Amino acid sequence: MYCGERFEPEALTVDHVQPRMRGGDRSGGNLVTACGGCNVRKGHLRLAEFLRSDEKARTHFFVLAAPHVWPRILRTLQEELDERC
Ligand SMILES: [Zn+2]
Incomplete structure (x- = not known):
């Protein structure tokens, strides 16, 4: 992703x-796959922190994950990304 x-x-x-x-469950709409690299x-970064630091990962994530991840989780993530711009 x-x-x-x-x-x-x-x-x-x-x-x-x-x-x-933080309240995430193990349902498919909350899980994505990542390669080892x-x-x-x-690492231990929160997803929002990682995506903020890595523009390519952010782009891929929202293109690839958006159809699969629960909308409310994407919204929460987007809000977190917008918080410290
Ligand atoms: Zn990868």
């Missing part, structure tokens, strides 16, 4: 869009 490249399923990790500690780059 971040670099936009395609990988075999076993090369992917699963990321919560909204962290579980992107997962390492993201």
